[in-house]
Amino acid sequence: MVHVRPSLIELQSYVPGHKAPGAVVLASNECPFGLLPGVAARLGELTGGLSRYPDMGARRLLDALAARHGVSPDRIAVGAGSSEVCGQLLHTVAGPGGEVVFGWRSFEAYPILTTVAGGAVVQVPLRGHVQDLEAMAAAVTGRTRLVFVCNPNNPTSTSVGESALRAFVDRVPEHVLVVVDEAYHEYADPAAVPDALALFGDRPNVVVLRTFSKAYALAGLRVGYCVGAPGIIAQVRKTQTPFSVSGLAQEAAVAALQEHEEVARRVALTVGERDRVTHDLRALGYDPPPSQANFVWLPLGRDSAAFAGHCLGNGVIVRAFPGEGVRVTIGLPEENTAFLALAATWSTRL
Numbered sequence: 001m002v003h004v005r006p007s008l009i010e011l012q013s014y015v016p017g018h019k020a021p022g023a024v025v026l027a028s029n030e031c032p033f034g035l036l037p038g039v040a041a042r043l044g045e046l047t048g049g050l051s052r053y054p055d056m057g058a059r060r061l062l063d064a065l066a067a068r069h070g071v072s073p074d075r076i077a078v079g080a081g082s083s084e085v086c087g088q089l090l091h092t093v094a095g096p097g098g099e100v101v102f103g104w105r106s107f108e109a110y111p112i113l114t115t116v117a118g119g120a121v122v123q124v125p126l127r128g129h130v131q132d133l134e135a136m137a138a139a140v141t142g143r144t145r146l147v148f149v150c151n152p153n154n155p156t157s158t159s160v161g162e163s164a165l166r167a168f169v170d171r172v173p174e175h176v177l178v179v180v181d182e183a184y185h186e187y188a189d190p191a192a193v194p195d196a197l198a199l200f201g202d203r204p205n206v207v208v209l210r211t212f213s214k215a216y217a218l219a220g221l222r223v224g225y226c227v228g229a230p231g232i233i234a235q236v237r238k239t240q241t242p243f244s245v246s247g248l249a250q251e252a253a254v255a256a257l258q259e260h261e262e263v264a265r266r267v268a269l270t271v272g273e274r275d276r277v278t279h280d281l282r283a284l285g286y287d288p289p290p291s292q293a294n295f296v297w298l299p300l301g302r303d304s305a306a307f308a309g310h311c312l313g314n315g316v317i318v319r320a321f322p323g324e325g326v327r328v329t330i331g332l333p334e335e336n337t338a339f340l341a342l343a344a345t346w347s348t349r350l
């Protein structure tokens, strides 16, 4: 028998959101509006180059991101989605036995990627659906290598504010890498949710993670990146699977960055719909926490799986975390209305 690492045998695989032909899919926090027009046009021009390897240094993308964020390109590392970049960060600092702290529940990939990297998972319970930064800081030990702060948090949609985040980063020792995962940054109210890049751009132990999968509508092409100090970024780049970001993905991301007006228009639509869905759910007797993302969280506890089954049986796919809650992505207005109708028929059981 081939020797397999025991920690992998026990590890639960990542569970992707379901897809089904003809169903309304509100299970993966995707953008419902399809490709940005400029991205679709650029992709059509590019297929001729696919027999060659892409630019491993992603130079055009790094330059475009550097210009967007007002930093030098040596502060940015890219990967095949921010999931790959999470893994790269863990491989860079965690290693065997290194402790990795994060709130729980949070992004499902954190424990999986930590275990794959050989690190030890340290989960700190949320408080009222929000990451408890004080408890997370208290969980940091001499063995801690990395802390994830998911802001806004997936799947609970809540955020931590500037003063709490500042106090947290001040408290974490400098040898520990703080990764602020801002996958849903574009959907958050800037008055309530800090931009960690602006706050901590000069800190050598803070890295900010962003993705093209959500507001930029590129989940299928897999591009994410992190921004941090050049010293750590140089090491993170070494951990990337060679050529993991395809040429199509790189060029699509460059084109997407040029469409900030269309991105802002779509984000505003989604935020308006999110607020409508939240309001209507509350009127029906549900208790979603205030969302800063493109999804809402229904803390339905032991009814979660049954609620998701009720939706699925009526053609709407939502994401259940059995025993905890249900995450519902904000879709097109008519999709959200279809979901609300199902929430209304279920609400008699609340």
Ligand SMILES: Cc1ncc(COP(=O)(O)O)c(C=O)c1O
Residues within 6 Å of the ligand: 028, 029, 080, 081, 082, 083, 084, 107, 150, 153, 154, 181, 183, 210, 211, 212, 213, 219, 222, 223, 224
């Ligand atoms: C908090 C968070 N981080 C990172 C990701 C990874 O996204 P991607 O790998 O598509 O960039 C997700 C995806 O759902 C997420 O919710």
